[in-house]
Amino acid sequence: MSNVIVIKIGGGKGIALEPIADQFASLVRAGTRAVLVHGGSHETDQLAEALGHPPRRLVSPSGHESRRTDRRTLEIFEMAYCGKVNKGLVEMLRARGVDAVGLSGLDGGIWIGSRKDAIRAIEGGRVVIIRDDLSGRVERVDTSLLELLLNCGRTPVLTPPAVTAEGIAINVDADRAAAMTAAALGATELLLLSNVPGVLADGNDPTSLIARADAGNLERVREAAKGRMKNKVLAAEEALNAGVARVVIGSARGDDAITRARAGAGTVFEGAHANA
Amino acid sequence: MSNVIVIKIGGGKGIALEPIADQFASLVRAGTRAVLVHGGSHETDQLAEALGHPPRRLVSPSGHESRRTDRRTLEIFEMAYCGKVNKGLVEMLRARGVDAVGLSGLDGGIWIGSRKDAIRAIEGGRVVIIRDDLSGRVERVDTSLLELLLNCGRTPVLTPPAVTAEGIAINVDADRAAAMTAAALGATELLLLSNVPGVLADGNDPTSLIARADAGNLERVREAAKGRMKNKVLAAEEALNAGVARVVIGSARGDDAITRARAGAGTVFEGAHANA
Numbered sequence: 001m002s003n004v005i006v007i008k009i010g011g012g013k014g015i016a017l018e019p020i021a022d023q024f025a026s027l028v029r030a031g032t033r034a035v036l037v038h039g040g041s042h043e044t045d046q047l048a049e050a051l052g053h054p055p056r057r058l059v060s061p062s063g064h065e066s067r068r069t070d071r072r073t074l075e076i077f078e079m080a081y082c083g084k085v086n087k088g089l090v091e092m093l094r095a096r097g098v099d100a101v102g103l104s105g106l107d108g109g110i111w112i113g114s115r116k117d118a119i120r121a122i123e124g125g126r127v128v129i130i131r132d133d134l135s136g137r138v139e140r141v142d143t144s145l146l147e148l149l150l151n152c153g154r155t156p157v158l159t160p161p162a163v164t165a166e167g168i169a170i171n172v173d174a175d176r177a178a179a180m181t182a183a184a185l186g187a188t189e190l191l192l193l194s195n196v197p198g199v200l201a202d203g204n205d206p207t208s209l210i211a212r213a214d215a216g217n218l219e220r221v222r223e224a225a226k227g228r229m230k231n232k233v234l235a236a237e238e239a240l241n242a243g244v245a246r247v248v249i250g251s252a253r254g255d256d257a258i259t260r261a262r263a264g265a266g267t268v269f270e271g272a273h274a275n276a
Numbered sequence: 277m278s279n280v281i282v283i284k285i286g287g288g289k290g291i292a293l294e295p296i297a298d299q300f301a302s303l304v305r306a307g308t309r310a311v312l313v314h315g316g317s318h319e320t321d322q323l324a325e326a327l328g329h330p331p332r333r334l335v336s337p338s339g340h341e342s343r344r345t346d347r348r349t350l351e352i353f354e355m356a357y358c359g360k361v362n363k364g365l366v367e368m369l370r371a372r373g374v375d376a377v378g379l380s381g382l383d384g385g386i387w388i389g390s391r392k393d394a395i396r397a398i399e400g401g402r403v404v405i406i407r408d409d410l411s412g413r414v415e416r417v418d419t420s421l422l423e424l425l426l427n428c429g430r431t432p433v434l435t436p437p438a439v440t441a442e443g444i445a446i447n448v449d450a451d452r453a454a455a456m457t458a459a460a461l462g463a464t465e466l467l468l469l470s471n472v473p474g475v476l477a478d479g480n481d482p483t484s485l486i487a488r489a490d491a492g493n494l495e496r497v498r499e500a501a502k503g504r505m506k507n508k509v510l511a512a513e514e515a516l517n518a519g520v521a522r523v524v525i526g527s528a529r530g531d532d533a534i535t536r537a538r539a540g541a542g543t544v545f546e547g548a549h550a551n552a
Contacts, residue, residue, distance in 0.1 A: 047355070050327055075360050079323070082378075083359025084351050087437070087445065090382055095443030101384045101421070102358075106366050108377045108430060145377070148424060154384060161363070167371030169363065 004033040004150065006187045007258065008178035010194030011039025011081070012228075015252045017089060020193075023258040025096035033150050035185065036100075036157045037178040038089060040081035041067075047084075048076050058121040058130065065227065066119070069134040069171040074161065077171055078104070081159045089157050101149055102157045105138065106169050108145035111162035111177055113138040115170050136170040138162050138177045141184035179235035183242030190239045191261045192232050193252035198267035199225050199233060213269045221267070236269045246270050280309040280426065282463045283534060284454035286470030287315025287357070288504075291528045293365060296469075299534040301372035309426050311461065312376075312433045313454040314365060316357035317343075323356045324349065334397040334406065341503065342395070345410040345447040350437065353447055354380070357435045365433050377425055378433045381414065382445050384421035387438035387453055389414040391446050412446040414438050414453045417460035455511035459518030466515045467537045468508050469528035474543035475501050475509060489545045497543070512545045522546050 005027075009020055027034055044067075048055045053076060056068035069077065086102040093100035105111025115136040118129050149156050160177060161169040175192055182190040201208040201224050213221040213236070225233040229249075236247040250266025251257055260266075281303075285296055303310055320343075324331045329352060332344035345353065362378040369376035381387025391412040394405050422432050436453060437445040451468055458466040477484040477500050489497040489512070501509040505525075512523040526542025527533055536542075 052326075075364070078363040079355035079359035081359070082363050083355035083357070087354040087358050087380060087382060088351070090380075091439070091443060091445045093443075094382065094385065094439055097443075099384060102380070102382070104363060104366075104378070106363060106370065106378070108375060109370065144428075145430070148428065152420075152424065154421070163367070163370055167367060167369075167373075169367045 004035065004185050004187045005189040005191070006035045006037060006178055006182035006185065007191045008037040008175060008193065009039070009252050011041040011043060011085065011174070012195040013042045014195050017085075018092060019255045020252060020257070021089060021092035021096055023256065025093055025098045027258065028098045028155055034155060035146060035150070035181060036089065036155065037174060037181065038085055038157065038159050039174045040077075040085040040159065043080040043085055044077050047080050048073065051076060058119060058133075061120055061122060061127055064230070066135060067171060068130070070132065071134065074134045074169060074171060078161065078169070081161075086157060086159050093155065093157065099154045100157050101154050102159075103145070104159050105162035105172070105177060109142050109163055110145055110158065111138045111160070111172065111181075112140045112142060112165060113162045113170055113172055115164050115168060134168070134170055136162070136164065136172060138172050138180050141180050143181075143184045146181070146185065173231050173235075175232045175235040176238065179239035179244075179247075180242075182239050182244045186243065188245050189262070190236070190244050190247045191258065192235060192247065192249045193257055193261055194232070195251070195253065196229065197251045197265075198249050199229060210267050211264075213267055214271060240269050240271070280311065280461050280463045281465040281467070282311045282313060282454055282458035282461065283467045284313040284451060284469065285315070285528050287317040287319060287361065287450070288471040289318045290471050293361075294368060295531045296528060296533070297365060297368035297372055299532065301369055301374045303534065304374045304431055310431060311422060311426070311457060312365065312431065313450060313457060314361055314433065314435050315450045316353075316361040316435065319356040319361055320353050324352050327352060334395060334409075337396055337398060337403055340506075342411060343447060344406070346408065347410065350410045350445060350447060354437065354445070357437075362433060362435050369431065369433065375430045376433050377430050378435075379421070380435050381438035381448070381453060385418050385439055386421055386434065387414045387436070387448065387457075388416045388418060388441060389438045389446055389448055391440055391444060410444070410446055412438070412440065412448060414448050414456050417456050419457075419460045422457070422461065449507050449511075451508050451511040452514065455515035455520075455523075456518075458515050458520045462519065464521050465538070466512070466520050466523045467534065468511060468523065468525045469533055469537055470508070471527070471529065472505065473527045473541075474525050475505060486543050487540075489543055490547060516545050516547070
């Protein structure tokens with residue numbers, strides 16, 4: 001599908017959605033075909049606390065963090081991501097003249113993935129195996145519904161969960177899902193915007209932004225990325241390797257965040273990367 | 277659109293969704309084109325209580341009841357209807373082989389309506405005017421997205437809110453929205469299933485079911501309908517007057533509720549009614 005861009009807005013604390021809706025609506029009204037992907041982690045954490053089912057993070061032996069997703073957490077997750085954030089964004093976009101259609105990866109089987117059937121996690125210094133977690137990863141994007149919508153002038157607003165081939169909803173990383181979506185749609189550009197300005201050489205120094213990631217410094221970029229940024233770098237690499245020409249990891253903050261990211265503010269990944 | 281049926285499942289207490297998903301999936305797998313509309317009032321009430329924003333009912337001078345919908349209530353409403361219930365149903369249907377797509381009336385502008393800009397309500401014995409309520413009613417159904425989905429073998433699962441022409445989300449009655457959807461789609465049949473068996477001549481006597489509503493007894497049916505049943509009867513009349521051949525108000529309970537309602541269990545409205 002030619003001439004489509006994918007913009008992913010993080011669900012972290014401190015991201016104002018109204019300015020995002022303003023900018024995204026301007027793009028669409030100007031004729032850009034775009035898919036908006038969003039997260040909702042901060043809303044989910046808040047809702048989970050308020051409902052007395054506080055969030056729990058699983059830490060793998062290698063240091064990878066994920067959300068413990070039992071059935072109740074999945075419901076809370078869907079209320080926050082698919083209810084509050086998704087419908088909130090759709091309303092903002094419709095009020096700005098965009099024919100937005102809010103969907104999860106479950107709807108129409110857009111994001112098909114597999115559930116992790118055994119997660120190794122560190123608990124109290126020991127490695128435990130968790131078998132009933134409802135998280136996983138997207139393995140395939142069925143673009144038919146997205147294309148159907150884009151081809152009649154509608155704008156998909158897409159969020160986790162994804163779904164397994166057996167029809168089980170799974171919590172997935174929205175950055176990597178956005179990257180796979182950009183790749184599957186043949187998008188020219190992917191923006192991964194959140195509450196950090198890009199990949200920082202020193203996580204404690206916001207001025208240490210690495211402005212460009214290419215074959216020459218990729219190992220350094222990977223090493224600099226900590227925590228949630230690891231997934232964003234992985235997502236950027238996956239998109240690039242799958243043919244997306246340009247990925248920018250940048251800030252979602254401010255009245256011109258999308259414009260600035262498209263102009264190169266943040267960490268810009270361009271050109272095919274060899275797999276290390 | 278020929279050969280489509282609309283089934284609306286209430287969101288009241290005590291309706292098990294798994295058996296509904298079983299029956300609805302059987303219908304779809306057998307080749308029936310169907311739209312599932314659902315409510316979520318009980319889930320919304322529970323969530324609102326848990327979040328410390330308890331539900332408030334507005335009672336009009338004529339005795340009509342509605343949910344007080346301020347902005348926070350709308351968010352809670354969307355979390356329950358569009359998050360928990362909608363995605364729960366979509367997951368159940370996908371696990372049963374149905375290519376379900378969950379949508380609200382906001383998405384793609386399916387349910388266009390107007391907001392009530394002044395609601396008269398009785399408070400402490402006095403009539404007050406409420407101007408900031410986010411509720412209203414559906415005035416027009418844009419069937420294009422629904423038809424797009426049905427024509428490629430997908431099954432819409434549709435729920436409030438609706439949206440105004442200006443892009444404001446509004447809480448609407450799901451029974452009447454389902455009736456307008458059935459009419460707009462040219463559906464042959466509309467089922468309005470909930471936790472009551474149909475219109476009862478005596479609300480306290482479940483054996484006093486009025487089995488048939490026609491021109492001869494319509495006034496009696498209208499008078500017998502109290503509370504939420506008033507809207508169902510109004511919805512049934514609206515659908516019938518708009519050309520839907522058959523409407524059944526029946527029970528959503530049990531393993532064969534849909535089959536039984538289609539066979540006539542409940543209050544069956546058939547044939548055109550003159551407006552009284």
